[in-house]
Amino acid sequence: MSAKAYPGQEAIKEKGWLAAYKWLILRRASQLIILLLFLLGPWFGVWIVKGNLTSSLILDVVPLSDPFILLQSLIAGHVAASTAIIGAAIVMGVYLLLGGRVYCSFVCPMNFVTDVSRWIAKRFDLPKGWKPARETRLWILAAVMIAAFVTGVMAWEMLNPVTVLHRGLVYGLSYTWTVALAIFIFDMVVSRRGWCGHLCPMGAFYGLIGSVSLLRVSAKRRTACNDCMDCFAVCPEPHVITPALRGANTGTGPVILSGDCTNCGRCIDVCSKDVFEFDVRFNNAAPANEGRADTDAVSTDRHAA
Amino acid sequence: MGEPVSPQASAQKTAVSRRRFLANIARAAGGAGALSLVVGLFARQAQSLPAQALRPPGAGNEDQFLAACVRCGLCVRDCPFPTLGLADIGEDVPVGTPYFVARRHPCEMCDDIPCVKACPTGALDPNLTNIDEADMGLAVLVDEETCLNFQGLRCDVCHRVCPLINEAITLQSSHNTRTDKHAIFIPTVHSDKCTGCGKCERACVLDKAAIRVFPRHLAKGRIGEHYRLGWEEKQKHGGESLAPGLVDLPDRLPSQLPDALKGWKP
Numbered sequence: 001m002s003a004k005a006y007p008g009q010e011a012i013k014e015k016g017w018l019a020a021y022k023w024l025i026l027r028r029a030s031q032l033i034i035l036l037l038f039l040l041g042p043w044f045g046v047w048i049v050k051g052n053l054t055s056s057l058i059l060d061v062v063p064l065s066d067p068f069i070l071l072q073s074l075i076a077g078h079v080a081a082s083t084a085i086i087g088a089a090i091v092m093g094v095y096l097l098l099g100g101r102v103y104c105s106f107v108c109p110m111n112f113v114t115d116v117s118r119w120i121a122k123r124f125d126l127p128k129g130w131k132p133a134r135e136t137r138l139w140i141l142a143a144v145m146i147a148a149f150v151t152g153v154m155a156w157e158m159l160n161p162v163t164v165l166h167r168g169l170v171y172g173l174s175y176t177w178t179v180a181l182a183i184f185i186f187d188m189v190v191s192r193r194g195w196c197g198h199l200c201p202m203g204a205f206y207g208l209i210g211s212v213s214l215l216r217v218s219a220k221r222r223t224a225c226n227d228c229m230d231c232f233a234v235c236p237e238p239h240v241i242t243p244a245l246r247g248a249n250t251g252t253g254p255v256i257l258s259g260d261c262t263n264c265g266r267c268i269d270v271c272s273k274d275v276f277e278f279d280v281r282f283n284n285a286a287p288a289n290e291g292r293a294d295t296d297a298v299s300t301d302r303h304a305a
Numbered sequence: 306m307g308e309p310v311s312p313q314a315s316a317q318k319t320a321v322s323r324r325r326f327l328a329n330i331a332r333a334a335g336g337a338g339a340l341s342l343v344v345g346l347f348a349r350q351a352q353s354l355p356a357q358a359l360r361p362p363g364a365g366n367e368d369q370f371l372a373a374c375v376r377c378g379l380c381v382r383d384c385p386f387p388t389l390g391l392a393d394i395g396e397d398v399p400v401g402t403p404y405f406v407a408r409r410h411p412c413e414m415c416d417d418i419p420c421v422k423a424c425p426t427g428a429l430d431p432n433l434t435n436i437d438e439a440d441m442g443l444a445v446l447v448d449e450e451t452c453l454n455f456q457g458l459r460c461d462v463c464h465r466v467c468p469l470i471n472e473a474i475t476l477q478s479s480h481n482t483r484t485d486k487h488a489i490f491i492p493t494v495h496s497d498k499c500t501g502c503g504k505c506e507r508a509c510v511l512d513k514a515a516i517r518v519f520p521r522h523l524a525k526g527r528i529g530e531h532y533r534l535g536w537e538e539k540q541k542h543g544g545e546s547l548a549p550g551l552v553d554l555p556d557r558l559p560s561q562l563p564d565a566l567k568g569w570k571p
Contacts, residue, residue, distance in 0.1 A: 041382070055377030055425045063425055069375045073426065076372035081427030084375070139333045143341035147348065150341065153371035155348030158399055163376065167391065167401050171378055175394040 007233035008270035015272065023265030030106040038170045053107070053166045055084060063087035068205040069163070072156060076148040092209065099263035100210025104196060104203050105236075106264075109166050113180045114196045117187040118236075130191040134239065134260075137204035144201045161195075162202050197236060211259030217267060218279035219245040219254045225275050231267035241267065245275070253284030355397040356519050358404040359501060361389055362412065362439035363421045363429035367520075373428035376401035380420035380429060386413045389420060407503025407518045412441060414468050414502050437469060442501030443524035444474070444494045444516055452515040457481045457489050463505035463516045464492050473498040474505060492516065496525060 011020040018025075038056070040046040050057045055065045065087030070080055080088075095103060104111055147155040157163060161179040168176025183195045196203055219225070222245050231245070232238045240258035247253065268276040354367055361380050364370045380403050381389045388410045392398035403420075405412060414436045421429040433439060444463075446452060453460035454476075467474040476490040492505075494516075503518045518524075538547050 047382075050382050051377040051379045051425075054375040055379065057379060057423075057425070065375070065377075065425060070426075073373060073375065078369065078373035078426070078428070080373070081425065081431060083425040084427075087425060133329070133333070135333065136336075139337040140340060143337040143344065146337070146341040147344040148372075151345045151348050152368055153348055154375075155344045157376060157401065158348045159344070164394065164400060167376060167378065168394070171381070171391050173391065173393040178394055 007230035010272040011270045020269050023269050027106055027264055031112055034107055052170045054163050064091055067092050068202050072148045072154045075145050076154050077152050095209050097214050099213045099215050100206040100259055101262035103206045105262035108162060110162050113184050114187050117184045118193055121188050121192055128192040132198040136198050137201060140199055141201040141204040207259035214280050215278055216281045217256045217276055219275050220277055221275045222254055224273040226273055230270040234266040234270050237261055251286050253286050255281055255284040356523050357406050358398045359442045361403055361420045361429055362441055363433040365430060370428055373426050374402055375426055379423040383419040383423035388412055407506040408514055411503030411507040439500040442518040443496055443521045444499050444505050444518050445524045446492055446516045448515040451511055454490055454492055457487055462508045462510055466504045466508040469498050
């Protein structure tokens with residue numbers, strides 16, 4: 001049990017501290033740098049990026065727009081001007097290459113809030129609480145689009161905590177902390193990882209992109225797996241690991257294909273056996289003669305433990 | 306792994322799982338429907354804009370604007386004045402949308418309209434290239450009782466700061482019945498020219514402005530569709546009366562006075 005509260009101990013011993021936190025550090029750096037880039041303008045007058053995550057302009061030349069927001073706008077009845085469409089195409093292109101929910105793990109400011117909430121909840125061994133069905137966020141995504149269609153305005157953007165948080169941080173709006181706090185408390189008390197893992201329609205949207213995106217995590221050396229379960233313990237979407245890691249006997253390939261995977265790379269960090277690495281989705285042939293005779297025995301062990 | 310299952314048991318299992326599947330779908334769809342209703346209702350309520358909140362130039366009607374504006378704030382960034390800001394949580398304005406309050410800081414009517422150029426989605430209409438054609442609202446002289454000009458004084462400040470002086474605001478003179486020898490110069494807003502920039506409201510010297518800019522739908526009356534103004538119709542008809550053969554009916558005077566009134570002269 002303690003191993004699950006502090007996963008990755010073995011990896012730290014085997015690979016060293018830095019290697020065992022590599023992707024987590026890179027991820028936090030990415031979140032911080034992206035936020036700082038947006039803040040350089042308003043704080044120091046250095047306008048590398050202008051705007052916020054819904055739409056921005058880099059060096060006064062390259063437009064970026066959030067395709068999730070623009071889709072709502074379209075469904076609400078507005079055909080956006082070409083600048084925003086080009087911006088959304090660039091953003092779509094990037095996530096089609098890097099993985100849809102890379103937005104969630106490397107960009108979104110709410111991720112830090114929910115990660116801290118989860119970290120504390122785990123340390124204090126709080127109950128996990130409500131666990132909504134896996135497809136709940138897809139239904140919420142549908143509801144968001146229906147609301148936009150029926151009202152003719154971007155209804156969800158009246159309360160979208162993600163865009164409200166980022167906009168508030170960049171534009172220094174005073175009550176921004178309230179949404180962060182609301183999500184923080186919700187995740188801690190009502191449903192662990194409830195927001196990012198089950199409800200956020202933005203995550204659902206980027207997950208759909210992720211289900212066809214190029215860069216994926218692959219359990220390439222899954223034969224080396226010693227079933228320490230550390231990857232499951234750190235993974236924000238543990239169900240995505242199973243088919244890839246345990247697919248040897250069913251002939252399933254080693255690549256994590258589920259769009260729910262955020263490509264956060266934490267499984268790569270905590271694995272002392274270096275089972276995981278980033279790869280492209282097409283390198284998914286299950287190697288021959290890979291089946292592990294002891295798979296069943298191990299899983300029985302797991303239940304016993 | 307599994308024992309071979311009889312086709313009967315398998316069919317039963319399928320039926321159960323299908324029932325569960327359909328139940329789950331129904332529940333999820335119901336949930337999504339309810340949620341979209343809640344979000345929709347909330348949006349309906351949240352989108353009512355207070356009268357003193359004005360949209361940047363080119364914003365068009367509020368519903369269109371809220372379908373188009375992604376709330377990125379690029380218009381705010383490119384506004385060279387402290388005019389535009391984004392709505393915070395808890396304000397009456399839909400969260401994150403750009404607006405200005407004329408009394409705080411009016412639109413300075415930049416010739417190049419940088420806020421419109423900055424808008425990536427077209428929520429601020431890119432076809433607006435002449436700021437004098439902007440329609441952010443309409444100035445209304447709301448309080449004749451405190452307006453200094455109405456008291457017969459020559460304040461004239463709203464008139465003089467108007468970027469479209471003598472077009473959007475004119476001074477109409479009339480007789481001052483209090484002194485009986487002076488004129489009153491009434492600031493009069495012309496809705497076809499007023500852009501709603503709010504400079505008049507900002508400049509009004511009173512503690513609380515007597516002239517204020519409101520969104521046009523709040524500021525403007527509308528005459529009935531069927532209503533015809535005789536003098537306008539006459540002009541349209543080349544000066545001809547619309548009812549040329551109009552008979553001048555006799556004034557209604559009592560033709561036969563009762564006896565009691567005999568000899569009475571009106």
